[in-house]
Amino acid sequence: MSPMETLNTYRAGPDEAGHFGIFGGRFVAETLMPLILDVEQAYTAARQDPSFQSDYDYYAKHYVGRPSPLYFAERLTGELRKGAPSDKGAKVYFKRDELNHTGSHKANNVLGQILLARRMGKTRIIAETGAGQHGVATATFCALFDLPCVVYMGATDIERQAPNVFRMKLLGAEVRPVTSGTGTLKDAMNDALRDWVANVENTFYIIGTVAGPHPYPAMVRDFQSIIGRETREQIMEAEGRLPDALVACIGGGSNAMGLFHPFLDDKDVAIYGVEAAGHGISSGEHAASLTGGRPGVLHGNRTYLLQNDDGQILDAHSISAGLDYPGIGPEHSWLHDIGRANYVSATDAEALEAFQLCSRIEGIIPALEPAHALAYVRKLAPQMGRDQIIVMNLCGRGDKDVFTVAAALGVEL
C-alpha cells in the first residue's frame, strides 16, 4: 500500500467527467452515451429537488424499514476477547442492513434509481444480478411501482441461488439466464448492457453496485451513503464518539462505499474493505481485484480488474455469488491507491467459519458476503484496544445461502 496522500477532503469526487483520480470515466459504446448523459442530468436535477429526497425518505422509512439498527454484538465481542491479552479486544457493532426489506442493503440503491427512472418517464427496468440480492430488490420495487422488470443472471448463479430466482419470479420479474462467457455476474452485466443498447428509448438500467459508467458509481454511492450517515448518528448516541474502525465486504463494493463515504474525512477512523480470497490469493481462484488485479477498463469504468497479460478479463471465484466479480467500484480503486482505505481479504473457508460463528453466538444468520467482513473482524478485534470500537456492515441475511453452506459443509438437505 502507498503512504496516505493528504487531501483536504476525500469526499469531493468524482470530477465532472466521472473520474476518481485515474479511475472511473465513461467507457461505453456511442449508442449509450446520450442516455448516460441524460441519466447524469436527471440525477443532478433530482438531487437538488426536495420532493425527490422526501419521496426517498418516505419509502426508506415505511417500505424498506430504515433506519436499520446499530447493534452492539456483545457475545461476539466477548468471544473475540477470549484469546486476546487483557487490554485487547475491540467492541464490535453490527450495522443491521440485513434487516431491510428484501434482506440486504440493495434496497437503498434500487429505491433511489427507480424513483429516478420514474422521474425520467422510463417504462421498463432491467438489472443484472449475481447472488440475486440486487435482482430481488429490483423486482420488489418494480412490483411496487408496477413496472415490467427483466433481470439478467448468469446460468451458473441461477443454479447456486435458486431461492432468489424463485423470489424474483414471484415478484413478477422475468429472469433471463445468461450463458455467454462464463455465466456469472460479469456476463450478466454484459447482457444487461446489450439489452440497454437495444432498448434505450424506454428502458432504465438499474446497476446494482458502485461500478459502471459515470454517473453510476457516484449515484449508487450517494444512495448507499444512508448506511454511513445513520451509523454516524447512531454511534454518537451509543458511545458519544466515532468508531475507530469500519469493516465491510467488497464485491463491486456498494455496501462498503455506503458505510465508508460519510467517514472518509474522519482521519482517525480506519477503514477496511474485505475482498473475497476464494481458495486463496496464491491459488489464482479468487475475486480480490485490488489484491490480485491491476487497472483496466471494463463495464464503462477504469478500475482494478482480474485480467491476464493480454488484457482479457479472468473469471472470479468466491463461494459468495455476490462477491464473484472480477472488478471493483472505481472509487475503491482510488481510495486504495491513495491509501485512505485498507483492502484485505478473506477466504471461502474463513467466511464459512464466520458464517457459523455469527449464527451460533449472535443468533444472526449472515449472508456469505458479510461473513467475509466478519472473518476479518475476527482477526482485527483482538489486535485493537478494549476501549476501541469497530462497526461492521452486516449488509445481508443468509437465508439465500443455506443450501450453499450446507453443500460446503457436506450436509444433505
Add this chain to the structure above:
Amino acid sequence: MSEASRIEKRFAAVKAEGRGALVTFVTAGDPDYDTSLEIVKGLPGAGADLIELGMPFSDPMAEGPPIQASSLRALKAGMTLNKTLDMVREFRKDDADTPIILMGYFNPIYSHGVDRFVKDAKVAGVDGLIIVDLPPEEDTELCLPALEAGIHWIRLATPTTDDKRLPVVLNNTSGFVYYVSIMGITGTAAVPTDHVREAVARLRRHTELPVAVGFGIRTPEQAATISGVADGAVVGSAIVDAVKAELDDNGKAKPGLAAKVLALVESLANGVRGNRAA
C-alpha cells in the same frame, strides 16, 4: 496525414468506379491463427475493399451472439493482441493498398500500453481504429495519440446520435464514419433502406467524410442496396457465421473453410459491384 492515406485513396477509387465499398469484418484468429490469416489474405482477391479486423476480447459488450462466439473461439485458440498485430504485418507483405482497420475494445490496448500500441500498430500497417468503448468523452485515452501517429480514428454514429450530439461525435473522426443502422448489438436484423437513406443524408449534412453503414447486412442484395445509398456497406456477422458453419464437432476448421468464407465475400462483392449508381 498530408499524403492521402490508404483509406482515403480506397474510398476515392471506389467512388470513381461509381459504387460503394464493401467493408468486411472478420475476427482475428477465428477459428485459429493460420485459417484466419488465410481468410484475411484472401479478402482483397474476393472483392473486399476495406478490412475490419476484430481484436478478440473476453467481454465484447456491444456484440451479438455471432461475434461474441467468434471472439471466444479466437481467444480459446490462443489469439492475443500481439498476434493480431503479427497478422497485419503478414498481410502487408503481400498487400500494400487494402486498408486494415482494427476494431475492438480498449482493455487489451490499455494493457499493452497506449504509446506502445500506437507505435506497433503503425509499424504493422494498421490504417485505422474503431474502439467501441471509447466515446469522444475519452478522446485523450487513445484517439488523440492515434491521430498524432497518423492512424485514422473511425467513430460509430447511431440512431441515438442526435443533431446536438453529432458534431461531438464527428470531431476527431477521420477516414470514414461508421453508421450503425440500428439501436442494438451486432447481428440484429436490418432496418428499411429509407431509414438508412435519411440517416446517411443527415450525416452528409454534417461531414465530408465517407459514410459506411453496418449492422444487419447479410446478403449480396442488402449489400448492393446499402452500398448504393452510402459510401460503403459493412458485413460482419454473416461472414463470422460462415466461419462457424465450417467448424467440426471439436470446433476446429474443416478443410476448405477459408475458401467457403471467401466465396461468400465474393458473392457480396458481386452484389456491391452490380449496383452501379445512376
